[in-house]
Amino acid sequence: MQFKENFIWGAATSAYQIEGSFDTDGRGLSVWDAFCEKRGVIHGGHTGKVACDHYNRYREDVAIMASMKLQAYRFSFSWSRILPEGVGRVSVKGLEFYDRLIDTLLEHDIAPYATLFHWDFPQELYVRGGWLNPESPNWFAEYTSVVADRFSDRVSDWFTLNEPPCFLGLGHVDGTHAPGLKLDWSDFFLATKHALMAHGRSVQVLREKCKKTPNIGYAPISHIAIPVDESPENILAAEKFTFGTQDAARGFWFARLYLDPVLKGEWPEDAVAVLCKNGPKVSNADLAVMNQPIDMLGLNFYAAPTVRAGAEGKPEVVAENPGSPRTGFDWSITPEGLYWSVRFHHERYGLPVVISENGLSSLDWVHEDGKVHDPQRIDYTSRYLKSLHRAHAEGYAVDGYFHWSLLDNFEWAEGFKHRFGMVHVDFATQRRTLKDSAHWYRTVVESNGAALASNPVRNAVVVVETSEGKISTPYKC
Ligand code: GCO
Numbered sequence: 478m479q480f481k482e483n484f485i486w487g488a489a490t491s492a493y494q495i496e497g498s499f500d501t502d503g504r505g506l507s508v509w510d511a512f513c514e515k516r517g518v519i520h521g522g523h524t525g526k527v528a529c530d531h532y533n534r535y536r537e538d539v540a541i542m543a544s545m546k547l548q549a550y551r552f553s554f555s556w557s558r559i560l561p562e563g564v565g566r567v568s569v570k571g572l573e574f575y576d577r578l579i580d581t582l583l584e585h586d587i588a589p590y591a592t593l594f595h596w597d598f599p600q601e602l603y604v605r606g607g608w609l610n611p612e613s614p615n616w617f618a619e620y621t622s623v624v625a626d627r628f629s630d631r632v633s634d635w636f637t638l639n640e641p642p643c644f645l646g647l648g649h650v651d652g653t654h655a656p657g658l659k660l661d662w663s664d665f666f667l668a669t670k671h672a673l674m675a676h677g678r679s680v681q682v683l684r685e686k687c688k689k690t691p692n693i694g695y696a697p698i699s700h701i702a703i704p705v706d707e708s709p710e711n712i713l714a715a716e717k718f719t720f721g722t723q724d725a726a727r728g729f730w731f732a733r734l735y736l737d738p739v740l741k742g743e744w745p746e747d748a749v750a751v752l753c754k755n756g757p758k759v760s761n762a763d764l765a766v767m768n769q770p771i772d773m774l775g776l777n778f779y780a781a782p783t784v785r786a787g788a789e790g791k792p793e794v795v796a797e798n799p800g801s802p803r804t805g806f807d808w809s810i811t812p813e814g815l816y817w818s819v820r821f822h823h824e825r826y827g828l829p830v831v832i833s834e835n836g837l838s839s840l841d842w843v844h845e846d847g848k849v850h851d852p853q854r855i856d857y858t859s860r861y862l863k864s865l866h867r868a869h870a871e872g873y874a875v876d877g878y879f880h881w882s883l884l885d886n887f888e889w890a891e892g893f894k895h896r897f898g899m900v901h902v903d904f905a906t907q908r909r910t911l912k913d914s915a916h917w918y919r920t921v922v923e924s925n926g927a928a929l930a931s932n933p934v935r936n937a938v939v940v941v942e943t944s945e946g947k948i949s950t951p952y953k954c
Contacts, residue, residue, distance in 0.1 A: 478930040480869055485588070485877030486922040487549035488542065488899065489834050491595035491639065493525045494886040496555060498532035502570035505561030507597035508607070508648075512655030523892030529884050530907050535578050537909065541900055542883065543585040545915050546922045550587050551833060551879045552578070553595035553639065556620050563599030564616050572627050579631050590879070591628065592636040592696065593621060593679060596644040596655070596889075603656055608645070608668035608675075614766070617675035618682050625686035633689050636696045636775050636833065637676045643698070645669050646729025653890050662753035665729065670757050673738050673767040680769035695739060696775030696833040699818040700732040703811060705785040705795050718784045718792035719821050722747045740826045742768030773876060774822055775833030778861075780804075781814035804837040804857070806895055812860035819868035819875055829874035835861055836881035838888070838895035841912060849901045849912040858914065862921065862929055880918065884909070 493509045500506075513524035531538055542550055557563060558571040582589050594617070598607060602616055610616075621637075638644075647654035650665050660668070676695060683691050702718035704711040720733050722745075737743045744759040787793035802810040819830050839853045858880065869875045885898035893904055899915040902908075920928040 478863070478866055478926050479924070480866065480875075480926040482925075484869075484875075484925060485549045485831070486918075486925075487547050487551055487588075487590065487877065487879040488545075488883035488918075489551035489590075489879040489881050490531075490883050490886060491553040491592065491597075492555035492558070493528070493595070493597040494882075494888070495529040495531040495884055496558075497525065497527040497530045499524075499526045501532060502558075502574070503561055503568045504555065504571060505557035505563070505568075506600040507555065507557045508600055508603050508655040509597050511600050511603075512657050515657065518653070518657060519890055520892035520894045523887065525887045527904075528887045529902050529904075531884070532574060534907065534909075535574075536581055538884065539578070539581045539585055539587065541909060541911065541915075542582075542587055545899070545911070545919045547587055547883075548922065549590050549634070549877065549879070550582055550883070551590040551592060551636070553592035553597075554624055555597055556594065557597065557599040557601075559623060560599065560620055561601070563602035564619050567623055572623075575628060579628060583631060588634060589632045590634040590636065591624075591632045592639050593617075593624060594637065594644075594675075595639040596648070598644070598656070607656065608649070608671050609664060611671060613671045614674040614678045618678035621679040621682040622686055625683055629683075629687035629689060629691065633687075634692045634694070635683055636694045637679045638672065639696045639833075640698045640777060641669065641672055641735045642700075642729050642732075645672060647890075650729050663755050663757065666749060666753060666756040669734065670759055670763065673735070674763060676739060677766040677769045680771060681766075684769075692772045694773040694775045694831060694833070695771055696777055697735045698730075698732070699776040699778040699781075699814075699822065700727075700730055701778075701781050701814060701818045701821055702784040702792065702794075703781050703814050703817050705783050710786040710790060711784070714786035714790060714792040715784050715817065716821055717790070718782075718794075720825060721792070722751060728752060736822075736826065738764060738767040739771075740768070740774070740828070771828065773831050774826060774828040775831050776818055776822060777834035777881070778815055778818045778832060779835065779837075780808040780811050781817070783811070804853075805839045806837070806891075808837070810837070810857060810860075812857075812864045815861045815864040816868045819865065819873050820871075823868075823873045829876050831877040831879070832865060832875070833879050834881035835878070836897050838897045841885070841896045841901055843901060843903070843910055847910075849910050851912045851914050854899070854912065854914040855917045858918070858921075859929055862926065866926060866929070 702715040704715035784792040882897040885896040885902040888895040901910040
């Protein structure tokens with residue numbers, strides 16, 4: 478069950494979800510700060526003003542990562558902490574925070590995997606049109622340049638954008654995420670065009686400016702379908718569902734919209750036309766900007782529907798069985814999807830894959846014994862990692878795995894309702910407690926996956942008191 482020698486084991490977070498200190502040391506506001514001020518948009522009226530107070534507690538958090546033997550940490554820079562107005566004036570204090578964080582990681586031999594944009598668009602640029610402004614790719618390039626100049630002597634691994642369907646779709650069509658807009662499809666595609674060009678401009682800047690050869694990635698959501706069985710027709714149906722036009726009916730979740738322009742230089746006209754007859758013009762020159770060579774594809778994978786081949790091979794979604802396993806967020810638990818995600822993306826785009834996010838929210842609290850017992854997280858992660866191992870064993874290039882998340886944190890519109898961390902955070906005291914999963918994950922990292930073969934839950938010894946005395950039996954699933 479071991480992974481290759483240089484496989485990277487890590488955990489992930491993002492700036493707005495953990496840092497807090499929203500106005501400390503001259504940080505500019507982001508669209509998330511503004512959105513959280515609106516009534517009724519965030520569960521419980523929560524905000525990221527304090528979050529995990531990571532801005533002040535980063536040393537403790539890095540020490541926790543070291544105790545978990547993490548080899549890498551995926552975090553994001555807050556654009557408006559570095560450039561309070563989004564462009565122009567640079568905040569030295571903002572840069573210094575990330576200097577301290579990166580240096581502390583390196584002192585502990587933890588590789589920084591930096592994401593440039595995890596949704597916290599500077600408010601000052603939003604009022605200038607945000608992603609609808611054709612200047613937005615240049616704004617992002619300027620910000621990338623400041624970051625590369627300052628940190629690329631120590632950071633080699635980069636992700637440009639995290640999950641475009643969320644910040645573009647949930648943020649600009651659904652209105653459930655910042656900035657809370659409900660644009661029509663034509664404007665949505667315009668914002669998408671600019672965001673994908675921003676990705677391309679950012680890659681160009683990283684290639685030009687980085688002091689060490691960069692390993693550049695992109696972290697879209699992995700929206701795939703799982704074949705109901707492994708017959709060729711059902712595999713084909715799942716692949717068609719994942720990349721075909723039919724799925725465009727899912728609107729902004731349609732996966733190929735964010736992948737083909739960036740990885741193949743193709744604008745999916747057929748799918749765009751399903752939603753919008755008067756979409757923006759995307760020229761070959763625009764596509765050339767989007768389609769920069771990158772080194773790795775980050776996949777954020779949580780759950781996927783199952784499909785089978787219906788009439789004429791057309792994919793049909795298979796209804797879930799009642800009572801099938803679900804997470805605290807009510808997302809279905811579909812470990813085999815991690816295998817199919819790697820396989821389908823690798824076959825279509827040919828890039829090495831890094832799982833940039835995977836995990837679950839569950840109902841965790843500190844138990845009477847002072848520990849946080851989260852067997853669901855251990856079982857979930859064990860199953861997903863075994864599925865990832867299958868992809869690895871079949872020869873697909875899988876270079877690393879980042880668990881979402883290191884810490885319980887601010888889950889966007891859900892506020893602090895969902896706990897995704899391997900480390901429990903008491904948001905009243907900021908006390909951190911390593912959950913059982915954090916200790917378990919350390920054994921997986923230390924053994925490079927070998928510990929997965931003996932999932933501790935399965936090997937537990939159960940002691941039962943009976944009238945005959947104590948009977949201890951190995952617990953078998
Ligand atoms: C996303 C983001 C993360 C989330 C995580 C759990 O995928 O939505 O990248 O910021 O917190 O995925 O929902």
